[in-house]
Amino acid sequence: MKMLLSLIALLSAALLAHAAPPTCYSRVLSLSKEITESFKELQTSKDVDPCVETLPRLYLDIHNYCVLTKLRDFVAYPRCERVIEVSDLKEKARSLYTIMISYCRRDLVFLTDDCSALENSVETSDEIDS
Numbered sequence: 467m468k469m470l471l472s473l474i475a476l477l478s479a480a481l482l483a484h485a486a487p488p489t490c491y492s493r494v495l496s497l498s499k500e501i502t503e504s505f506k507e508l509q510t511s512k513d514v515d516p517c518v519e520t521l522p523r524l525y526l527d528i529h530n531y532c533v534l535t536k537l538r539d540f541v542a543y544p545r546c547e548r549v550i551e552v553s554d555l556k557e558k559a560r561s562l563y564t565i566m567i568s569y570c571r572r573d574l575v576f577l578t579d580d581c582s583a584l585e586n587s588v589e590t591s592d593e594i595d596s
Contacts, residue, residue: 490570497562498526498533501555508551517546524559525584528566528574532581537563 488496505524508514524540526533541560546552566574 490565490573494528494562494565494570494574497558497565498528501558501562502526504551504555504558508555511551514551515546515549518549518552520545521552523585524555526562527584529577530581530584531576531579532584534563534566535581536584537566 502525505521508518509521511518522536522540522543524536526536537559541556541563543556
């Protein structure tokens with residue numbers, strides 16, 4: 467009986483450990499990956515408006531300080547307002563920007579400020595996938 471109670475307590479502790487809320491960093495990281503993947507899917511979709519091809523590239527590296535400018539520019543891009551997928555993507559980008567500049571401002575560490583890396587990384591990852 468004592469062994470059974472110990473096992474139940476151990477399993478309960480394990481479940482509570484997985485139920486912990488995400489950290490600021492993990493939330494920013496997962497949202498940036500989600501946005502990057504959604505953008506790639508949008509770019510490769512065949513049933514999408516031609517204006518999507520004119521969107522600025524959106525590769526997000528949250529360790530690069532230039533990501534803030536990249537997010538701000540993407541959200542402010544005036545075209546494709548009528549495309550629902552683009553509006554949803556812009557809303558996610560706006561949320562990520564807000565989280566990074568307000569809620570997680572002190573938790574994030576930027577390792578670089580190389581803006582060209584955010585442009586070239588899309589080409590590099592596309593070449594690797596091919």
